[in-house]
Every structure is written in C-alpha cells, then in structure tokens.
Amino acid sequence: MVPPIAINTLAYHGYPLETALEEIARLAGHVEPVFISKYDPSLTEDYFDNAHARALRKRMGDLQVKITSMASHMDLGQANAADVFQRRMEFAKAIGARLILTNASVRAREAAFFRNLERLAALAEDLDLTIALENPGDGQDQLLGAGMDGIAILEKVGASRVKLNYDFSNIITYSRGTRRPEEELEALLPHLAHCHLKNLAPCAEGLRVCGIGEGIVDYAALFRRFPSLLEIPMSIEAPLRFGYDADYAFRIREPAPLPLDRIARTLAESLDFLRRIAENVPSLKRDDHSNENGTTR
Numbered sequence: 001m002v003p004p005i006a007i008n009t010l011a012y013h014g015y016p017l018e019t020a021l022e023e024i025a026r027l028a029g030h031v032e033p034v035f036i037s038k039y040d041p042s043l044t045e046d047y048f049d050n051a052h053a054r055a056l057r058k059r060m061g062d063l064q065v066k067i068t069s070m071a072s073h074m075d076l077g078q079a080n081a082a083d084v085f086q087r088r089m090e091f092a093k094a095i096g097a098r099l100i101l102t103n104a105s106v107r108a109r110e111a112a113f114f115r116n117l118e119r120l121a122a123l124a125e126d127l128d129l130t131i132a133l134e135n136p137g138d139g140q141d142q143l144l145g146a147g148m149d150g151i152a153i154l155e156k157v158g159a160s161r162v163k164l165n166y167d168f169s170n171i172i173t174y175s176r177g178t179r180r181p182e183e184e185l186e187a188l189l190p191h192l193a194h195c196h197l198k199n200l201a202p203c204a205e206g207l208r209v210c211g212i213g214e215g216i217v218d219y220a221a222l223f224r225r226f227p228s229l230l231e232i233p234m235s236i237e238a239p240l241r242f243g244y245d246a247d248y249a250f251r252i253r254e255p256a257p258l259p260l261d262r263i264a265r266t267l268a269e270s271l272d273f274l275r276r277i278a279e280n281v282p283s284l285k286r287d288d289h290s291n292e293n294g295t296t297r
Helices: 017-027 050-063 081-094 107-127 147-157 170-174 185-191 219-225 227-231 260-279
Strands: 005-008 030-032 069-071 099-102 130-134 162-167 192-197 199-203 206-210 234-236 242-245 250-252
Touching (some): 107 147, 130 192, 147 185, 162 185, 219 260
Parallel strands (some): 005 234, 099 130, 162 192, 192 234
8 A cells, every 4th residue: 555645844934833733734634843953943842842742732723734744953972962853753653653763973973872862762652652774865974875875773772663764856966966876775665664755856056945856856767667666664854945065965945935826737747647656556456535645635
C-alpha cells in the first residue's frame, strides 16, 4: 500500500504555522510540521511544552490533517543535545507523530553524538517513536554526509528505533554534484524510515527549489527502478524561497514570503505528479482512498 504523502510546512516559510496548516489542509490529508531554528530564529525550547502540543494536535484535528512525521533538525553532538532533543521527541509523540527527523552531527563531535544517540534511542523505545537521521544538504565534515555514512551509524548504534530519512536532492548538493541518489538507494532501502522529496532546477545563481516533477532529480525513473520506495512514508519538502548558489551554499533567495497561490500551485502539481507515478507502478497494492495518499482534495 502506498503510504500518505505529507506536505512539509517549510513550503510556507515566512507565514505563521496556522497559515501553513490551513493551506496544506486544502491540498493534502497529511502534514509534516517543521520546528528548526535554522529556518525560524524565534523558535525557543519553551515552545515544546504540553500546552502547545495540545493546541497543535487539536488544530490539526479540526482541519482534518493527519501526521506521521515531525521535522526538528539539530546537531545531536552538542553537549546538551540529549536533553533538548528529548523534549522535542516528547512533543512529537504528543502531537501524534510516529517519526521525528533530525540531522546527526559533525565528525569533531562524534563521541558525544553516539553517547547522546544511545540515550535517545532508549527513549524512542519508551515513546514508541522512531528517530530518522537525515543526510544534510550543505555543511562540511558531517558524520552523515551520504546515505552510506548513515548505514555505518545505524550499524554502530544497533537500535531498531534509529533509522534514516533520505533526502534525494541533499545528496547532490552536499557532495557538490559528485553523487546521485540512484547510486546508493539499493543499499539504503532496508534502512529507510522516511523520505524527503525535494527537487532543484538550474538558475542563473545556481539552483532553485522547484516542484517535484521539474528538477534535476528524476523521481519517475527512481520510483520505476526502486518501486518499494513508494511503500515508505514520505513528505514533500519544498522551501521555495531558498536555493543554492554556484558553490552549493544554501541561502534564502526571495526577500518576502511567496504568494500563497504560487505555493499551492507548485504543491498541487507535485502531488499530481507523484500520484501519476504511483499509478504506473503496478507491482504495488494501492489504497483507494485518495485523500489518505496525499492527492488533492
């Protein structure tokens, strides 16, 4: 059965969370809330309390949008990372998520990362939650620079509640164009708990974030070659205000939030593109409930 395709709230960067939730509810049956200080410098740890969790869960219920994953990327090698991420994990569980997505750390903090992850993996077991480590789109000397690095991390941790969240375009930008997702997906498939669908198109400055069906990642070919990908929970991550310069540095491109109709059009076209891909993978048993599969309402 093809799992639901959620929409990540980063598509509405610059708008309040309430606006993102309302807009996503018009397009899809599932949302992936994002709480990352890189994108929201006003975010503080005080937000991750029971009151905010209850309010968010109620609002999602009122809007009839479901949740599978919550994105809350941070450096798990920081000295206080275990305490900080524990609170975020408890928040994710409280709003109904089964997965929490995050980055790993840099190589200089490898020992601290594994100490923290061991503690957090035990907590994940208690919470019935899965931690999904994501390959980053920029930076240097990351422990999880490519998918194969993620497999090595999972083998060392040896915890069933720690898996990978694979971002198909991040592998291209982090490697500065030297690696492609199709080169490592076969080995990664057994280790994936979630996927981020993002695409990039060339522009004068470098690369811009675009719709899923129009960029340098050939999702149609990937899903034909690896049809079991369509059985893994996934979300469309489309931070359309952002892009990469010629040196693959990630930066904001649009000074103001994009018009809501432009965002909605890109997301609707992306959902329709993914629905058509799924329809052309006959080996999979599909759920006939279109709203549950992220198709437009």
